[in-house]
Amino acid sequence: MFGRDAIVTEIPRLRRYAQALVGDAARADDLVQDTLERALNKWLLWRRGSDLRAWLFTIMHNVFVNQIRTPPLVEFRADEAMPEAQTRATQADGLALRDLDRALAELSADQREVLLLIGLEEMSYAEASQVLGVPLGTVMSRLSRARVRLGALLDGQTGGASLKVVK
Amino acid sequence: MISHSVEEQELHGLSDGRLIASRRTEVEIWLASHPHEAAQVEAWRAQNAFLHRAYDPILVAPLPARLLDAIRRPGRFSLLRAAAALAWLALGGIVGFQVRGEYPSTERQTTLPYQAALAHAVFSPEVRHPVEVDATQEAHLIAWLSKRLGATLKPPHLEAAGYALLGGRLLTGEGGSGNGAVAQFMYQDGRGARLTLYVRNDASGNGSGETAFRFAREGNIGVFYWLDGRFGYALSGSAEKAELLRVATIVYRQLNP
Incomplete structure (x- = not known):
């Protein structure tokens, strides 16, 4: 019972990240499902005692990168209003959330991953570097660019008001 | 505009809570005389908070069956089980949430005690973001959650206990017949042990129910829960049952003076 549960416990965080990464709820769960299946296939490669969460996020990164590189190119989000998971639609500031979805979609996949691993998943810069398989300096420069770009996008969409509703 | 210098990295570090305390103080002092950079740090922190606000509700949403099926495939399970037993030991203190041997049905996932225990398990271990609005802004917290739940909702004061x-934070519940809004208040004792009070709109479905205390256990989390008027309440924690009952009684009395 332990093995399944240890992974089950990580699923909510994998779903949160996937949702923010690909925007669409069904596609996000596809990504999580592919990640879980690959994790089972590679289970013997997991080093016991190392961080299970980091390992699962690394697998998800690889699956994600393969998906966006493999034709037919997976198209991120339709231009039309994006279907929102029911759990999010009931949050009253749905408009601001949709702004955020759109703004994230405008970032490059590289920037979006770094921004979300650090800003949402609260990984350290070193952990993000490990999960993404890029040097620390690359993580920092992507993070910097992502934050500047996200700030500009949110300002542009909402006249600068959206971040103020957060608190 | 800052170039890609050490300073900018440190501003990111400050935004993300990654600077060591001594350096953090130095950077904060420096920011006091650099309003442009200070505003930038504030904006980055706001971005992080916005990300949490937007996507944290997914953490407590019921898991789709297909994802659970994905890790239930027979054949590999015994191997998985053996390998992961060690993982569990390594992770035990971090994970904090021990689901039962069988993952619960979707139906059970929507019950008040299960939802409350899950929300407790997800948020109580959080170091940086245990709550969305902290207790120093209590008036704002009350106004915000009351608005979302459609009735005045004040967090009980448990200092005496x-x-x-x-x-507190706002969550989205499943299974209640209200608007789906749920409030979670978090408390901590002197040793860092945390309790959460989960308040769900119209948990009974009829809106006028009142019940005695009931107790449920989900993994290592105990939950006392009851219905009162249009709300369902659940107090969760990993404390002893008697301790939970003691606090639950105080909560109940404060809510029903």
Whole structure:
């Protein structure tokens, strides 16, 4: 019972990240499902005692990168209003959330991953570097660019008001 | 505009809570005379908070069956089980949430005690973001959650019982017949042990129910829950059952003076 549960416990965080990464709820769960299946296939490669969460996020990164590189190119989000998971639609500031979805979609996949691993998943810069398989300096420069770009996008969409509703 | 210098990295570090305390103080002092950079740090922190606000509700949403099926495939399971037993030991203190041997049905996932225990398990281990609005902004917290739940909702004060209010967050519940809004208040005792009070709109479905205390256990989390008027309440924690009952009684009395 332990093995399944240890992974089950990580699923909510994998779903949160996937949702923010690909925007669409069904596609996000596809990504999580592919990640879980690959994790089972590679289970013997997991080093016991190392961080299970980091390992699962690394697998998800690889699956994600393969998906966006493999034709037919997976198209991120339709231009039309994006279907929102029911759990999010009931949050009253749905408009601001949709702004955020759109703004994230405008970032490059590289920037979006770094921004979300650090800003949402609260990984350290070193952990993000490990999960993404890029040097620390690359993580920092992507993070910097992502934050500047996200700030500009949110300002542009909402006249600068959206971040103020957060608190 | 800052170039890609050490300073900018440190501003990111400050935004993300990654600077060591001594350096953090130095950078904060420096920011006091650099308003442009200070505003930038504030904006980055706001971005992080916005990300949490937007996507944290997914953490407590019921898991789709297909994802659970994905890790239930027979054949590999015994191997998985053996390998992961060690993982579990390594992770035990971090994970904090021990689901039962069988993952619960979707139906059971929507019950008040299960939802409350899950929300407790997800948020109580959080170091940086245990709450969305902290207790120093209590008036704002009350106004915000009351608006979302459609009735005045004040967090009980449990200092006398040894627990300080950390703050609260808004969640989305499943199974209630209200608007789906759920409030979670978090408390902490002097040793860092946390309790959460989960308040769900119209948990009974009829809106006028009142029940005695009931107790449920989900993994290592105990939950006392009851219905009162249009709300369902659940107090969760990994404390002893008697301790939970003691606090639950105080909560109940404060809500029904």
